Amino acid sequence: MTERWVPTTSHWGAYQATTDADGDVRVAPHPEDPAPSPLLRNVEGSARHPTRVARPAIRRSWLDNGPGPSANRGHEEFVEVDWDTALDLVAAQLDRVRGESGNEAIFGGSYGWSSAGRFHHAQSQLHRFLNTIGGYTASRNNYSFGTSQVLLPHVVGTVSSVLGYADSWETIRDNTDLIVAFGGLPTKNLSVTPGGVTRHTGAAAAADPGVEVAAISPLGADIPASGRWYSIAPGTDVAMQLALAHTLLAEDLHDTAFLQRYCTGFEVVAGYLRGDPDGVAKTPEWAAEICEIPAADIRELARRMAGGRTLVNVTWSLQRTEHGEQPVWAGILLAAMLGQIGLPGGGFGHGYGSMAEMGDSGPLLRLPTLSQGANPVRAFIPVARIADLLLSPGEEFQYNGQTRTYPDIRLVYWAGGNPFHHHQDLTRLRRAFARPETVVVHETHWTATARHADVVLPATTTLEREDLGAGRRDTHLTAMHRVLDPYAESRDDYSIFTALADRLGARHAFTEGRGARGWLEHLYESWRASLLDQGLEVPRFERFWELGRIELPEVAEQPPLRRFRQDPDSSPLHTPSGRIELFSATVDGFGYPDCPGHPAWLEPQHPRGGPLHLIANQPPTRLHSQGDVGAASMESKVDGREPVTLHPEDAAARGITEGAVVRLFNDRGACLAGARLSDRVRPGVVVLPTGAWFDPKPDPKRDGATVCAHGNPNVLTADLPSSRLSQGCAGQHAHVDVEPHDGPLPEITTRTPPPLGT
């Protein structure tokens, strides 16, 4: 076979692929990428890994006894069947459930990153399909910044005014004097953007932004080489932020003209800072007791912040915690007091260090998009309330000022996500997944979610189909050529839904008469036409496909906060006052004790469950759970288990040595991991990133409990929201203890398929 390198893209960036003599995939970086993602190395090992789902598979007792709640999910063998059998069974259950209980009884939220590609995006395909058969109970917001998605509209009017128009790293280098980085500027996150980025420049920029950085994090790994490390106690940033604000106020370093013209409610917050309502002035001395940053350092930093152009950045991780609204709102308060919101390189940033697109300078262009149609079902959940939904039908919950009710779900449909990766308290999630009558999952690999399903339908990967791909603020649109034949009997999500739509009388509504290639041409050409209306030109589809990629045209658009700054009367924010709401009467009116009407320090209420603070952050070696069996991920493991990093003092106190297998535990669960010792982790803090494939085994130390043999931190995290306001994911933190493992070591069984019968 002659080597033919074809272009493709992924969430970790554009690259090229070919096949070798054995039919295995080989990958190479994109020629124009100055710093390809380390995650690219996971592709070769994953593409044809033995854990690929080969044929439609059905859980034995669901096949034998029919649908129904079952605690056997995740414990039983599967039976491989032919496609028609599987599709007939799934179509019949969709039809029965919608007929008996209405479409509300189908949960199709299906959160997850799926893969890159504007057409074959599994979650969008599922939503479009379910909409053509009457709709589904949906989910709102994301796990990434779901707390901010609810808060920001109350404070600055929209999410996109902050997240969609972030200044580029060049603008920062040219204008900023000081970045105050809550959460640091972790470079490990910056090769990833949904849809991919062609030229990776963010990690190098974050590692050396060319300006002074005050980096606040419990982890040395988050700190740029030239940055000053403020080693903070996790979950206490708000105390430090309020003390910085108090210093600006007390030393008259705040911009009263800006606060008057562009903000509302500063007087309320100023009173709170002084201690009017509670008798507690939020001084640096007060904060130092909580956040363990010396008062003198806080004062000195506040003065430096007022001395030049300052960017206050808060990583998304800080809002993925209990009371996660507060560090975001307090960050905006600080930026407002400095009076630089809307100035180049100044003001408030949210997500530098979280995602590559923040700081990228590619065009702000609408990309070709598949319409998902309209969902007639009104029921939804905030995305991270999945277990509550399944466990508590009919129960009421609070969300953003509304009292809503969980519908009764009978069928769960997931395509392109891994809730047994992304959700908290996985033991509870297992109980929740025992409740519905039917769970259908489309997967490329035998993930923990596939193993907890009744019907698993094998999906192709991006390498096995054609698509168009680009990320937000990307410089290029990639023609994703096919490089591999579909694995075994796997099919594209689109063709699976076409076959189901056919059985349910909705074929034409779903396909509009097009095959996959027809859709690519259609999406591209309608996008090209809309660009032409704006006077922008890109080549026709055939030419684009031949070229393999095109450069995206520049568009000039002024960021909304710049316009607002120029004239707040003619370009007001979409808040009730049209101004930045440092106090929100709306939020205050909801009366939520866990999210008052202005940024505040709130004592943690979530149960502690252990002396060590666990940080479950994003993994440096893969994208969430994707590519866990690939080379970069596997090389980082300790004897096949996920590495947990501890401070040498905490390790010594527990008799733990480098490379030892340890057991992390709390009231909710336990997992094994491999110890790594580092004094770049704050004492009292341990780090176990997310994404090791969940491997539940009976826990020999606790009757009836499970231990994850592999190292998934979500057996330890609490399934509790950030607050009643947003109901956002708070999985970044947990409290645990760690001990050396003793007794026989359970085998890791995530790297082979589950038992498959016929």
Ligand SMILES: Nc1nc2c(c(=O)[nH]1)N[C@H]1C(S)=C(S)[C@@H](COP(=O)(O)OP(=O)(O)OC[C@H]3O[C@@H](n4cnc5c(=O)[nH]c(N)nc54)[C@H](O)[C@@H]3O)O[C@H]1N2
């Ligand atoms: N404790 C803790 N938990 C967290 C977080 C945390 O900070 N701490 N972070 C959270 C965050 S920010 C996120 S975004 C979530 C991520 O959670 P997810 O997005 O659910 O994680 P992924 O591993 O990306 O899951 C995507 C799945 O889609 C599958 N897939 C890929 N391509 C295709 C396809 O073409 N078709 C089909 N059918 N399937 C496909 C992959 O095999 C994979 O299993 O995790 C969250 N969970």
Ligand SMILES: Nc1nc2c(c(=O)[nH]1)N[C@H]1C(S)=C(S)[C@@H](COP(=O)(O)OP(=O)(O)OC[C@H]3O[C@@H](n4cnc5c(=O)[nH]c(N)nc54)[C@H](O)[C@@H]3O)O[C@H]1N2
């Ligand atoms: N390699 C890789 N990159 C990724 C991803 C991936 O899976 N792999 N996922 C992508 C996705 S979906 C998302 S949403 C983003 C997530 O972006 P983030 O949520 O910002 O990323 P995290 O790595 O979870 O957390 C960033 C840092 O915050 C610090 N931190 C945690 N708690 C605290 C605290 O209480 N105070 C302070 N000051 N710092 C704290 C941690 O040390 C951590 O390293 O990352 C994206 N980038």
Ligand SMILES: [Mo]
């Ligand atoms: Mo995310």
